[in-house]
Every structure is written in structure tokens, then in C-alpha cells.
Amino acid sequence: MKQKILVTGGAGYIGSNTVAKLINQGFQVVIVDDLSTGFKELVHPDAIFYNAEIADTSLVSEIMKKENVSGVIHFAAKIVVPESITEPLKYYSNNTNGVISILNACKISNIQNFVFSSTAAVYGNAGADIISESTPTCPINPYGFSKLFSEQIVRDTELEFGLRSVVFRYFNVAGASRDLKFGQRTKTATHLIKIASEASLKKRDKMFITGTDYQTPDGTGIRDYIHVEDLSNAHVLAMKYLLDGGSSDLFNCGYGQGFSVREVVNCMKKVSGVNFEATEGPRRPGDAAKLIADSTHLKSKLNWKPELNDLEIICKTALDFERSLS
Numbered sequence: 001m002k003q004k005i006l007v008t009g010g011a012g013y014i015g016s017n018t019v020a021k022l023i024n025q026g027f028q029v030v031i032v033d034d035l036s037t038g039f040k041e042l043v044h045p046d047a048i049f050y051n052a053e054i055a056d057t058s059l060v061s062e063i064m065k066k067e068n069v070s071g072v073i074h075f076a077a078k079i080v081v082p083e084s085i086t087e088p089l090k091y092y093s094n095n096t097n098g099v100i101s102i103l104n105a106c107k108i109s110n111i112q113n114f115v116f117s118s119t120a121a122v123y124g125n126a127g128a129d130i131i132s133e134s135t136p137t138c139p140i141n142p143y144g145f146s147k148l149f150s151e152q153i154v155r156d157t158e159l160e161f162g163l164r165s166v167v168f169r170y171f172n173v174a175g176a177s178r179d180l181k182f183g184q185r186t187k188t189a190t191h192l193i194k195i196a197s198e199a200s201l202k203k204r205d206k207m208f209i210t211g212t213d214y215q216t217p218d219g220t221g222i223r224d225y226i227h228v229e230d231l232s233n234a235h236v237l238a239m240k241y242l243l244d245g246g247s248s249d250l251f252n253c254g255y256g257q258g259f260s261v262r263e264v265v266n267c268m269k270k271v272s273g274v275n276f277e278a279t280e281g282p283r284r285p286g287d288a289a290k291l292i293a294d295s296t297h298l299k300s301k302l303n304w305k306p307e308l309n310d311l312e313i314i315c316k317t318a319l320d321f322e323r324s325l326s
């Protein structure tokens, strides 16, 4: 019989891509998503869908038991750094209380395999050239803190009821599935590659380069952009690893290569053929100068083999997906 995996936030950007990979790999998938930031259009047609809030512990545990779920991948969260600064309670409530609710549901339903989405924002301004899992954490915004607290809670829960977990710290996830079915639909997204796609398609008049005075070669922020399909594959590997009895672990997810904002903007101009306006502006509060992942551990322990490590593919799939929305 096929194993069933419950995916919270399965109607979201990374969640929907992961659901597609799980289904392709022979799993059955149960999605729990309240569609607050997710989209019906991203619900995979072969998944079982529950429109439910992760805060509703008893409902989620009922779903887990009814569906006989073997493992949980927990994506559902708020993820916008600037919003976390103006509305921190929303982040601690959704993200940190949210994980407590899901873990309680796992405890009630006796589920011991758990994959958790965390973020490179836990490292803050790490200062290191390349960030490994042992680089000290030091968040610089409530989003990063909300995820760091959640990580600790996930780890501590192992002693309470034997939960084994894989925690992924995502660097900058971007692009869309190559079949253009699953991508970033959020209209108010603040992420660079989404915004540059919109600017290319004239969905916005111009965009801003937020900060040109960082201690980086061209003065703009440097990030490690990872294609959403490669990241989704890592989740499938993680779930298989846990189902095979693997012990709890933590992995950075990125390619180990950084691009500046200017490089990303130029790449998007190249793949779109549109010379859109990118105006230099002030720094965005809470932004780090440089975040690049050391993903050696992910490659060696989970045998992760990235296939789409190419900024042009990332920009092109993001752009084509954006075009498909209009």
C-alpha cells in the first residue's frame, strides 16, 4: 500500500512543488492548508485536500488518524521578512505556535516522522563566506526568530514522544516547476526574482534595488538562489530517510553559490529580453548582506543531487510561470 504523507501548506509555493514530487515518487498526499496565502489552483489534482487551519490541533489530529498518515512535512507559515518586523505577533503566532499545534497533533496521532521548513534567516548577518549548519545562529528579524524557536521546539519534542525530524534551512528559493504548474502566485510577493519577473512583463512600472551600500563587490545583497524543484526533491529524500528510520538532522539548502541583486536583475533582463527599470533605493530593514549555503551535508547524507543549478533556468521558469498567470 502507498504511504500517505501529510503536507501542511501544500497549496503554497514550495508545498505544491513538493506535493507533485511526492506523488511522482509513489506517495499519497494529504494537504492541510487554510488557503490564507495558498491557492486552490496549486492543489495537486491527485492529492486529498482539507481546508483547515494548522492551529486547530484536534481537527488536524483527526485528519492524521483518519488518513493513516505516516509522516508530516510542515510548510505552512508566514514568510515575509518586512511584514515580520511590523507584525511580529503574527509571525510568532502563525509560525511558532503553529509548529506547536502540529507537533501536538503528531503526538496525539503517534506520528514520528517530521520534516520542517526553516530558513537561512536564522543565521542573520552570519559574516561567514559560506554558511554551514554549525555557523552560529543570530536572527536579525522576527521571521528568523520565529523559525529558530520552532526548530528548537521540534528538536526538543524528540524526547517527549520519539519524533524524528529533518530540519531544512532554505536559502533563497525561486523559479517554478518546469511544467509551469507550480510556482509563486502571491500577488504581493516581496521576493526579488518574482518582482523582477513582474517588471519584465510590465506588471509593475519598475522595481527597486534595495540597498547598494553593502560590504559586497557591487554593493548589493548577495543570496544563494535555489530552484524550487531541487528543493522539493530534497524533501522527498528527507521523508524517505525518516521512514527508513534515519535519525534527526539539520541541513542547509542552497547551491553554495551567491549572486548579487544586480546580477539577478541583469539575468532577468537577459532571459526576458526586456530592459526594465531597476532604481537604486535604500536598504530594506532586516536584510543581511550575504547568505550563501554550504550544502555539503545535504549532498553527502541524503544523496541530494541538484539538477537545476543555473540562474538562467531559475529566472526563465519564474518568468514563464508569471506570464502564465496573466
Ligand code: UDP
Binding pocket: 081, 172, 190, 191, 192, 193, 195, 207, 208, 209, 210, 211, 220, 221, 222, 223, 261, 284, 287
Ligand atoms: N531585493 C531587492 N529588490 C526587491 C526585493 C528584494 O533589491 O524588490 C533584494 C533584497 O534586499 C535582498 C535580495 O534582493 O538582498 C533577496 O531578497 P528576497 O526578498 O528575494 O529574499 P530574502 O533574502 O529577503 O529572503
